[in-house]
Amino acid sequence: MKSYTWEDISVWQYQRLMELYSEQGNTDLDVLVRTVAIVTGMTEHEVDSLPLSTLNELGSAMAFTSTKVEPRAVNHFTAGSNRYRFIYDVRAMPAARYIESSVYSADTLGNLHRIAASMAMPQRRILWGVGPWADAPYDAARHAEYAQDMLEAPITAVLGSVLFFCEVYLRLMWSLPHFSLHHNLETLAMAEKIRTGAATVREHLCVSMGGIIRSNWSLGSRVFPWETPMN
Numbered sequence: 001m002k003s004y005t006w007e008d009i010s011v012w013q014y015q016r017l018m019e020l021y022s023e024q025g026n027t028d029l030d031v032l033v034r035t036v037a038i039v040t041g042m043t044e045h046e047v048d049s050l051p052l053s054t055l056n057e058l059g060s061a062m063a064f065t066s067t068k069v070e071p072r073a074v075n076h077f078t079a080g081s082n083r084y085r086f087i088y089d090v091r092a093m094p095a096a097r098y099i100e101s102s103v104y105s106a107d108t109l110g111n112l113h114r115i116a117a118s119m120a121m122p123q124r125r126i127l128w129g130v131g132p133w134a135d136a137p138y139d140a141a142r143h144a145e146y147a148q149d150m151l152e153a154p155i156t157a158v159l160g161s162v163l164f165f166c167e168v169y170l171r172l173m174w175s176l177p178h179f180s181l182h183h184n185l186e187t188l189a190m191a192e193k194i195r196t197g198a199a200t201v202r203e204h205l206c207v208s209m210g211g212i213i214r215s216n217w218s219l220g221s222r223v224f225p226w227e228t229p230m231n
Helices: 011-021 028-040 044-048 052-066 095-107 112-119 140-150 155-182 188-208
Strands: 076-079 082-086 120-125 133-135
Touching: 011 028, 011 112, 011 155, 028 044, 028 052, 076 155, 082 133, 082 140, 095 112, 112 120, 112 140, 112 155, 120 140
Parallel strands: none
Antiparallel strands: 076 082, 082 120, 120 133
16 A cells, blocks of 8 residues: 655645635545545545455545645756746846746635746757756746646745745845835835735645645444444
């Protein structure tokens, strides 16, 4: 049986898991079945049809979901079939992309792939697919395409890189006048609005990384401790 960790989970899977764990009214069995389906790629019907012993083994393999995510900032990563580099020099990013990112802060987790797409630079081989990597032009019209790629990227790399970006960004924003002048923003109010967006992103993502502690998923029988057996 494969042993899973957060390193195996994509952005898309993480979003689905966090959405599941925020729902009310699900039994532990419901959560287990859907967790296994999200992590393994099986359908919920396939998971629910597994022998109890196999489901128990899979329940043990899902133990990582009760632990904290350990994000790690990376320089570059593969998402889908494409390679990207995260931008950490905040001053190198056009103000328009800051603003684009702040728009998504109302639903940080649901928009994580879109936020990441605003902070990543697509790359390509210099020589016919075999030379060293170099940045390709960032095409704002392809933002949705970049975001779709981000859904397949490792959650640990994307979380770590976005959080690190926010930290660098917020430190720079201590000097709002300098930031505003550098990017030709019309007002300090605009710079403050962008700073607030970055702070919200960081706060929401830190909350989501806390881990979800659930009941024991050892299914000794189909009668569970929270259910009253029929006589």
